[in-house]
Amino acid sequence: MRHATLAGRTMAFADHGDRPPLLLVHGFPLDHSLWLPQLDALSATRRVIAPDLAGFGATGGAGHESLDGHADDLAALLDHLGIDRAVVNGLSMGGYIAFAFWRRHRARVAGLVLTCTRAAADSEAARAGRYQSIVSIEADGVGPLADAMVPKLVTPAAPADVRSMVDAMVRRQPARGVADALRAMSARPDSTPDLAGITVPTLVVAGADDVIVPAAEAAAMAAAIPGAGLVTIPGAGHLANLEEPGAYNAALRAFLERVDATV
Ligand code: MLT
Secondary structure: EEEEEOOOOOEEEEEOOOOOOEEEEEOHHHHOHHHHHHHHHHHOOEEEEEEEEOOOOOOOOOOOOOOHHHHHHHHHHHHHHHHOOEEEEEEEEHHHHHHHHHHHHHHEEEEEEEOOOOOOOOOOOHHHHHHHHHHHHHHHOOOOHHHHHHHOOOOOOOOOOHHHHHHHHOOOOHHHHHHHHHHOOOOOOOOOHOOOOOOEEEEHHHHHHHHOOOHHHHHHHOOOOOOEEEEEOOOOOOOHHOOHHHHHHHOOOOOOOOHHHOO
């Protein structure tokens, strides 16, 4: 892991390979290790950067009240690395942050990959669930959240080593950062109005068996983005990149080659 001090906060990030840059934004309540199969497979042909977002992993500390703060951290990280534009790939919460990044820093986006994510804001019921989780985390730590979430993050058919890796990843996240992210996600705006104005090459990736973001919802989002591609990964749940890395990496590689051809 490398470290960069950005606006008084030290951010930890993996940085493998050489250009062109691909920025990988992890989901909730995870860290950069979500992307290990992509760091391994893609760094032979590009520079793969995967931070631990504020509040998570080796970055830790406080999170942000708004996902905009995470988007601004990513822009500051690119500044620090001397990178003007990158393909930005966000999974789930990482996708919400990718939308915020698009709104705030679109000149820095060479292409977008929206993995197992949605454009809609939280429903009232989803917000209420997040507040309950915050109360539980503040009382009992992240263990109960891990018990509830891990079975939704991966399919029942996931290999035992993948399931235990995800379980350990969730359990090691700092309670404060997890609670801060729940608050920030509950406050996020609806990104649906932004979809028609996305002008960079975009790929939507769905897990066919994702129970958090149904594949049909991801398909509807792809249809609303001009020219976006859609790949639905058979046998994959919410963490499609980790559960089916072969199919996921093939889809990502094909998309990145298409982006390379446009610049
Ligand atoms: C994620 O995987 O990042 C979360 O499921 C997103 C969410 O809770 O909305």
